[in-house]
Amino acid sequence: MKKQILVAPLNWGIGHATRCIPIINGLINEGFEPIIASDGQALQLLKKEFKTLVFIELPSYNIKYSKTKKRFKWIMFWQLPKIKKAIKDERQAVKKIIQDYTIKGIISDNRLGVYSKKIPSVFITHQLNVLSGSTTRVSTFFHDRYLNKFNECWIPDFENEPNLSGKLGHDFKNKKLKIKYIGPLSRLKKIDTKPKYDILVLLSGPEPQRTILEKKLMKELVNNKKSILFVKGKIESEHTITHDNLLTIYNFMQTKELQNAINNSEIIISRSGYTTIMDLAKLGKRAFFIPTPGQSEQEYLAKYLDDKKMVPSCNQDEFSLKQLNRITDYSGLNSFTNVINFKDLFRLF
Template identity: 70%
Template sequence: MKKRILVAPLNWGIGHATRCIPIINGLLDEGFDPIIASDGEALQLLKKEFKDLIFVELPSYNIRYSKTKSAFKWLLFLQLPKIRKAINREHKLVRKIIHDYAIEGIISDNRLGVYSSKVPSVFTTHQLTVLSGNTTKFSTFLHTCYIKKFNECWVPDFEGEPNLSGKLSHNFKSKELTIKYIGALSRLKKTETKPKNRFMVLLSGPEPQRSILEERLLDELKVLPGLIIFVRGKIEVEQVIVNQPPFAIYNFMEAEELQKHINNSDIIISRSGYTTIMDLAKLGKQAFFIPTPGQFEQEYLAKYLEKSKIAPYCEQDDFSLSQLNKSVNYSGFKSFENEIDFKQLFSLF
């Protein structure tokens, strides 16, 4: 009987779920039987990608997000007791899942309660340092306390220079964690094609900020010539396409279609989420980033990539068409070719 490995991405936007896709495919290729556990849009997306696998629903963290940048962090901190209860609930449920499905290993992408002392457990994150302004030491300490419960911590980035995450996952010292840099994760593949479209918009992330940016971009970009592929990042039962010149508006795309359209576009306008960054680096694209207001991680990554002269960015409230002119002064991502040794990685199980 194939060893069953529980794969559990956090439902915070869809990035954690999409970067689990190459891990799930790796498990299948190496003869394992992945069982997928999550909630919300993350679970819906993986059900569309892997129709023949077993899925389990985990408790939602039910996090509320602020409409304003200044209140974002403090609203999250006020919800810490609720988040801790959700973590305890999912940890309790994991014990039952291990028993019911004969689980022999766990890979958790940022789900803090999905671990077990009975089977090898892995935590996947690109944030060893959890930026939160003047409370960064505290948030990093809390995060590390949870990661210590896992056997290994896999960082989807390169250990040396150059790398994609900067200080988020480098210059971090801990004798208590077993850290492995596994290389960048992306479900997409680069194709040699001449781009047909100038711009493509990729939206993602929590509400209400996702919708606020959607309205801003639809209004600002409507005067541009040519076709603009606009992906709203809303995972729903059926794909819906609305032709609203100059836009072709999709609620979501599955991997193959997304790969085709990104390869066929010159510049990608998106949040500076880490999974998106890994995808664009894999495809060697130019990008313009608009970090989610109040998300220190995305704001840092946008600044880090601008300082590296890879891609420009602006704050959401400052976006206008003229901002896009900055792209000519940046190199864009150089596509990377890294082969992850899944056989060696999964030897833990």
């Protein structure tokens, strides 16, 4: 009888779900049976990747996002009671799942209510410090209160320099939690090939900012004479591909398609989400980042990599095609090899 392990990524864009793919494959290869629990696009994406597994829908955090940077933090603040209730509902759902499926372990990627005192519970995050501007100390304090309910915290980054997350994942004074650096997680593989596309646009993240950036980039790129592959990052029931001269548009891509697309592209324009950074670093690509307005984590990561002269970036309002000329002055993301010892990692279960 295979031990059943609950894997539950947060539905905040699709990054948490995609970085769980190597974890899920690792569980399968080590003889465990993953049970997947999430909601929204994260759940839809994993259903497309793993057609034979059991999937369970969790209560949605149902967060609304701001159209402007100035209002982002305060809109999030006013939704805290709703988020707290969602976490409580999540806790109740997990108790039932554990009983119904005889769950022997839990791996939660940023879902704060997915844990149990009765079985080993792991939290995956690259944010030991939850940046929120002037309220960073408060947001980190409350985040820690949830983290301390887990047996272990897995950080998908290197412990020492060079690393990809900077102070987000490395400044953890006074943390009581058992922390393990497991190295960056990526579902993709590097392939040496001659680039087919000059530019690859990879969109992701919450609305309405995903659509706002899509419209801005489309306006900038539509009459460009370069070969461009545009991936909207909209997980829909039907897979669509359209062509407009040198512009090819996908609504979304699954793992193999995305792997080929990135390997076959000269430069990538994307958000500075951490999962995207891990993927592009794995493949050793040159990129340009446009952080989601008001999202302090992405703004920090973009600045962190810009300051290190690895990847240039700018605010969403400031972007134009001329900004891409800066890429030649940057080193790009260095390709890494990270072989995770899943047998040792899963010893907890």
